[in-house]
Amino acid sequence: MEKSLENNKQTYRLQGLSCTNCAAKFEKNIRDIQSVNDIQLNFGASKVTVYGEVTVDQLEEAGAFDGIKVLPERQRDAQEKVPFWKKAENRNTFISLFFLICGYVSMYSLGEEHPATISIFLLSIFIGGYDLFKVGLMNLLKLQFDMKTLMTIAIIGAAVIGEWGEGAVVVFLFTLSEALESYSMNKARQSIRSLMDVAPKKALVKRENQEVELDVEDIQISDILIVKPGQKLAMDGVVVDGQSSINQAAITGESIPVLKTCGDEVFAGTLNEEGSLQVKVTKRVDDTTIAKIIHLVEEAQAERAPTQAFVDKFAKYYTPAIMAIALFIAVVPPLFMAGDWSDWVYRGLAVLVVGCPCALVISTPVAIVTAIGNAAKKGVLIKGGIHLEEAGRLKVIAFDKTGTLTKGTPEVTNIEVLNNMNENEILGISMAIEKFSQHPLASAILRKAEEKGVFTNDYAAEGFQSITGKGAKATVKDRTYYIGSPKLFEEMMRLTASVAEKIIKLQKQGKTVMLVGTNEEVIGLIAVADQVRSSSTNVIRKLHEIGIQKTVMLTGDNEAIGQAIGSQAGLTEVKAELLPQDKLEAVKSLRKKYGKVAMVGDGINDAPALAAATVGIAMGGAGTDTALETADIALMADDLNKLPYTMELSRKALGVIKQNITFALGLKVLALLLIIPGWLTLWMAIFADMGATLIVIANSLRLLRVK
Structure with missing residues (x-):
């Protein structure tokens, strides 16, 4: 059964899906189609996945109440950019406003009860509210009470008690509010649309010595793409010919182009700046990577954050409660307290209008859609509203050392000569022996020799022999030399006090020390260390400024190296000599002590610790599928600089959500209190509701400005 469901899975993009109530109704209408087995509606991404047999026409019929347009996911539909005032529904709003103004002019010149005044107000109500009434009356007959039903009851009620002008104002403000809400939601979703347009839809491919332009769907793995200067890459692949600077901002958020040569990985959606490239397609x-980012961002926007789940649950009980209060206010005083029917029905209608939960329901999703979209454009992938909220509450951040706080590639930091040779000679002998070694420290010596211009031709080694766990030896210029750990030389000779002192001093600085010499004397000393990233110190300082209480390094390296790098980076605590299992336990104990803890690593060997943290943050997500899969947040560039931005965005998003909920509920309470002295008019009620919704959206859109 599961398999057949999966086979009948179809995904569609939606246009015109503006409010959460409409989305819920649209979903219900699709579920009512008999051939549909299941449905997943993603309001944030404006997308629907249907399991079962269904046509586009059936789906559009299900969304006809709100004019929802349905497009197959793969269809390249260039969405027309129609100016706000030119859209048909918005045009009706402005025509309604024109008749509303005419109605008030007529009211002051001919009188409120004059047939001409009533007719003009009726025209304004009918033109602006036609779509509203069509849905509202249908819902009323089915006893479905959403926002449009409440509005329809309020406007009919206003007409019944002779408040024609008020009814027309309510219709105009409601339709204006709907139009502005739709415009704002589209702006919030724009971040995903811009991501979807990043990669070209066609590419130039070399096949049988001919260059042909193909749709990206027709390109196969191992095809060779021709990428000219100024063009964007259409597919992920590996450079097989040429070299060029590639701007990877769309994927990693890095603004500085990266030089790519043969064998380097390149990504779809990145821009080839100057050279011509041939790229072998790998995916x-x-x-x-860009397709995965889009998919993950859309899934993230669909996932309900804890606050949103609470708000949705609250709204479920809140709407019926408001209707009950409105009915009580309209009926009880006239029946039992000799109140005026017209006055109390009017007050009941005002409660109905002001009670619309629109601002409350949209308070969380619009903030989450905006924040996650903004982060994706900056090269930070947040995989759900829950992770965005949790990151905003973090108190402690734990870091892996190698490749996260440090570059992950050891470098030679000191060369000390202990006899009459010079630095280059010591380096030359070491390079000649280490050329045959596979040890990571050997590559550091070879890089240093190349940097200093020491050539391999001048130093040739013969009879290379590895001494397991200690070092190596070989004959260079007719003499046998050794290179290795202090332990290797201690076995051959007694080290002088000055050499032993130098070794201890360098080891305390967190460096690995290698000695070079014969079986009789030590001729030189080379210190190697994994260098702290230039950005690490700055990043840690910024995190403390933002309000992170504690930064901890978890490393498998020895205590001396750990403490040296920890103090260099400005961390508050270092835990060294940890196995992967120990890192996991360290994260668990930090959670027990501080509550909310993040773990930052490369997403491969740190997977258990990333999973145990409140929020797992992986670096270099662009190159590794593991990082995209295991982490809650992926920094697409191999760069820690995005971490303070992510923390600040999360904290601001959390703040915005709290402000939205407080404001939406506060305004409702204030408006309801104005009912008691009878000061709340119908147009004030709709203005309060509309104002709350628009302020909540505008407040959420501020998250687009977080740099």
């Missing part, structure tokens, strides 16, 4: 169009 199909649906598996490219």
Whole structure:
């Protein structure tokens, strides 16, 4: 059964899905189609996945109440950019406003009860509210009480008690509010649309010595793409010919172009700046990094954050409660307290209008859609509203050392000569021996020799022999030399006090010390260390400024190296000599002590610790599928600088959500209190509701400005 469901899975993009109530109704209408087995509606991404047999026409019929347009996911539909005032529904709003103004002019010149005044107000109500009444009356007959039903009851009620002008104002403000809400939601969703347009839809491919332009769906793995200067890459792949600077901002958020040569990985959606490249395709169009980012961002926007789940649950009970209060206010005083029917029905209608939960329901999703979209454009992938909220509450951040706080590639930091040779000679002998070694420290010596211009031709080694766990030896210029740990030389000779002192001094600085010499004397000393990233110190300082209480380094390295790098980076605590299991336990104990803890690592060997943290943050997500899969947040560039931005965005998003909920509820309470002395008019009620909704959206859109 599961398999057949999966086979009948179809995904569609939606246009015109503006409010959460409409989305819920649209989902219910689709579920009512008999051939549909299941449905997943993603309001944030404006997308629907249907399991079962269904046509586009059936789906559009299900969304006809709100004019929802349905497009197959793969269809390249260039969405027309129609100016706000030119849209048909918005035009009706402005025509309604024109008749509303005419109605008030007529009211002051001919009188409120004059047939001409009533007719003009009726025209304004009918033109502006036609779509509203069509849905509202249908819902009323089915006893479905959403926002449009409440509005329809309020406007009919206003007409019944002779408040024609008020009814027309309510219709105009409601339709204006709907139009502005739709415009704002589209702006919030724009971040995903811009991501979807990043990669080209066609590419130039070399096949059988001919260059042909193909749709990306028709490109196969191992095809060779021709990428000219100024063009964007259409697919992920590996450079097989040429070299060029590639601007990877769309994927990693890095503004500085990266030089790519043969063998380097490149991503769809990145821009080739100057050279011509030939790229061998390694992934199909649906598996490219940009496709994964879009998919994960859309899934993230669909996932309900804890606050949103609470708000949705609250709204479920809140709407019926408001209707009950409105009915009580309209009926009880006239029946039992000799109140005036017209006055109390009017007050009941005002409660109905002001009670619309629109601002409350949209308070969380619009903030989450905006924040996650903004982060994706900056090269930070947040995989759900829950992770965005949790990151905003963090108190402690734990870091892996190698490749996270440090570069992950050891470098030679000191060369000390202990006899009459010079630095280059010591380096030359070491390079000649280490050329045959596979040890990571050997590569550091070879890089240093190349940097200093020491050539391998001048120093040739013969009879290389590895001494397991200690070092190596070989004959260079007719003499046998050794290179290795202090332990290796201690076995051959007694080290002088000055050499032993130098070794201890360098080891305390967190460096690995290698000695070079013969079996009779030590001729030189080379210190190697994994360098702290230039950005690490700055990043840690910024995190403390933002309000992170504690930064901890978890490393498998020895205590001396750990403490040296920890103090260099400005961390508050270092835990060294940890196995992967120990890192996991360290994260668990930090959670027990501080509550909310993040773990930052490369997403491969740190997977258990990332999973145990409140929020797992992986670096270098662009190059590793593991990082995208295991982490809650992925920094697409191999760069810690995005971490303070992510923390600040999360904290601001959390703040915005709290402000939205407080404001939405506070305004409702204030408006309801104005009912008691009878000061709340119908147009004030709709203005309060509309104002709350628009302020909540505008407040959420501020998250687009977080740099």
